[in-house]
Amino acid sequence: MFARQPDALPDDGWNLLIDGASRLFDNLTEVETDFYAGAVTDALKAYDGTGTGSLLIAELAISQLIRSVTIEANAYPVPPFEVGTPLTGGGNTLDILDSSVWESGFVIFIDAEWAPTFDTVPPDVTSAVIELVLHEWRKRDPAFASISNAENSVLLQPIPPTVQATVDKLKAAYSQRCLFA
Numbered sequence: 001m002f003a004r005q006p007d008a009l010p011d012d013g014w015n016l017l018i019d020g021a022s023r024l025f026d027n028l029t030e031v032e033t034d035f036y037a038g039a040v041t042d043a044l045k046a047y048d049g050t051g052t053g054s055l056l057i058a059e060l061a062i063s064q065l066i067r068s069v070t071i072e073a074n075a076y077p078v079p080p081f082e083v084g085t086p087l088t089g090g091g092n093t094l095d096i097l098d099s100s101v102w103e104s105g106f107v108i109f110i111d112a113e114w115a116p117t118f119d120t121v122p123p124d125v126t127s128a129v130i131e132l133v134l135h136e137w138r139k140r141d142p143a144f145a146s147i148s149n150a151e152n153s154v155l156l157q158p159i160p161p162t163v164q165a166t167v168d169k170l171k172a173a174y175s176q177r178c179l180f181a
Contacts, residue, residue, distance in 0.1 A: 021132040030175040051104035053096040065113035
């Protein structure tokens with residue numbers, strides 16, 4: 001006659017769950033935290049030298065607002081450069097104007113104001129994060145798993161297949177851990 005109603009998760013609990021799923025999605029697609037959020041950020045970011053005269057920066061740095069570029073904490077002089085656009089993909093490049101290269105093995109620090117990659121969070125990212133939240137919630141709810149007979153199905157997977165498809169698509173387009181051979 002009286003069904004037990006689960007206690008509602010407090011708002012701060014939901015916010016933590018959503019933030020966690022959002023960070024997980026960022027990590028799965030190999031981008032920086034809040035990459036998909038449509039906000040200008042002010043930050044110091046580190047990039048590995050490429051051994052070439054061009055350094056790809058995946059985010060869209062507002063070129064007029066690059067405050068400084070340093071190599072290995074000012075241990076090496078920064079060659080003259082300009083902000084360019086790569087032939088493929090998104091972002092910008094820092095192109096050296098002389099015959100120097102961004103040395104491999106060196107860390108290049110860029111202090112800048114970074115433009116958002118997106119005006120708003122893309123709908124497929126929002127859907128994937130919501131699905132991740134529900135997936136994590138259901139994995140921790142044994143009653144749901146038992147009643148829905150889901151304990152031996154999708155809940156055993158680390159992330160749902162539809163989320164994995166979105167991750168694969170966005171990872172191919174925006175991953176910041178690319179290696180070129």
